[in-house]
Amino acid sequence: MTKQLNNKIALITGGSSGIGLATAQKFVEQGAQVIIVGRKEEALNTAVSQLGEQSYGIRADISNLSDLDNLYNEVKTKYQKLDILFVNAGVAGFSPIDGTDEAKYDHLFDINVKGAYFTIQKALPLIPEGGSIVLTTSVINGKGLPGTSAYSATKAAVRSFARTLATELAPRGIRINAVSPGHTATPIVTKIEMDEDAMKAMENEVKLKTPLGRMGQPEEIASVATFLASPESSFVTGAEFPADGGYAQI
Template sequence: MGRLEGKIAVITGGNSGIGLATAKRFVAEGAEIFITGRRQEELDRAVEAIGSGVTAVQGDVSRLDDLERLFETVRAKSGRIDILFANAGLGSLAPLGTIDEASFDLTFDVNVKGALFTVQKALPLMQDGGSIILTGSTTGSTGTPAFSIYSATKAAIRNFARSWALDLRGTGIRVNVLSPGATETPGLKGLASAGEEDALLEGLASQIPLGRTGHPEETAAVALFLASNESSFMTGSEVFADGGAAQV
């Protein structure tokens, strides 16, 4: 039997990158999963890549009606949630002095508002002993040039876990943060100018003690640990999958 045999998991932003790698791993470990993403075409490709045991619901986590539709689908099909991975997020580069209101609002709406209401609307379906995983980032605890807005959203995510661990006292539900470092995802590569993706990854790798950037599957392995009963005495914690980047 897999480590998530019989479990019901919801993964937002499950159509690419870390979310997709985690969806594949959860299904391989026996879970039935629901994934979301904003673009239907990418969701369709993700479902094909994952195979069986997956239901895709198109939606934007910053829109509360989309979240309602997601959790109504989960309620109707499975009736409960054992694992919630609030993973959807985005960011863009903008040094202080060039930040505009639209990009600020978009980043906070998706990364902070989206995470908050994803968790809050999922709670009625969460089971005793359930696991909530929030995607943080090394940028939430380190300074990063031209990335202050994204970094601030991830600092907020870290405090959400600390505060919600107290709010959830007595429910048996635990909440932890999974903070990747530089990981080879479409989102990270999208920060580079056209043709500069390799240079971006090489520059990031030079700052990482392990000497390379991470792979989505490596972060998915940590998500599996936080989703499983192996992390049953952990709540309010932050676990880094960063090659040591934020640790030394």
């Protein structure tokens, strides 16, 4: 069977764990050479060892524009182009508006919005006609849940990028779409500042309100991202693909 991503060069931010790592594995299986990007050298090295010789790791903080410049200079030197860009790096943080200070707000927006925007902007000189950009947003971008105002706003901004940049990049033959995960069992969940009882309550709430009755797995989100990166979605741009077990759909 022909591999969908043969001879493609793909870059995944937040690629050393969770959805990013699961997607890197699927990209590799489909024949791509995959560059994974993350902030922690040890995690990157572990991921590259797991993915094998079709992978390459680069340490970078996507909220730092100098890091992004260095990242793409290295990509240009080593690979000359990028066929696929998966803008997946992000952080979560939940608090009521009166419990959200400037530091929390800036942390979310610097990584989820500023980081995503300039990750795309600075990659564009390397992306040829026929390239595909995939963004990770969240079903929470359209849900009015208490305690999520800042985080939800960052993900709504990412969803907006898929729409607006789809029109800008279409003349260049570059597609851009978003995958919108629901509650997914990734390391980002364990990093949320929440005590054990609150975490269990959240998990129970997810099961009750998700028609499929469970959290998603990173590999399930990765399958959607792989479809959007591949020629199978060649007539799709500006779209949001929910992968949420029906949580925000029904």
